[in-house]
Amino acid sequence: MFIGKVVGSVWATKKEEKLKGMKLLIVQHYNVDMTPLQDFHICVDLVDAGLNDTVIVARGSSARQTVQTDKKPVDALIVGVVDRIDLNK
């Protein structure tokens, strides 16, 4: 999984039937020391994350390993909201 920050949301009325009812958020990649990286993902949100939240995102087929996203066209999923990051130093 990677760490990211929610920077916005995606609103779509015309979308794949299986994706209806799912909240889509724009997540910018961050390094563990919280420096932003130049990469973005549109993620399905199942943990009710909000704007500016630091989140953990699972990518690829692992994003379909939930009851809600099983066999659906999803490849990025927010699996948790970060409270605290502890580094060894």
Place this chain on the structure above:
Amino acid sequence: MKIGRVIGSIHSTKKYPTLKGYKLLIVQPIKSNMIPKGIPIVCVDTVDAGREEIVYYVEAKDASLPLKEPLTPSDATITGIVERIDTLKENLYKK
């Protein structure tokens, strides 16, 4: 599977229900010569790894196989702690 060094941990109370009870660790992937490679990733821990330990982890869909619930959204899971790495020529790492 790949190897990496545990460089930190993540606390998260709001997470997907099937991930509850698992520790999340930050792992810096390393090359076989112990040099860091790429940016750190977040891994689910199943073996109770500690800080600064060298671990090996599985990626992609296979990462949910070592976990109890079949439907757990993890794309990187620590499956073992490395004690030593030997090549034909030398001993690269010893705990």
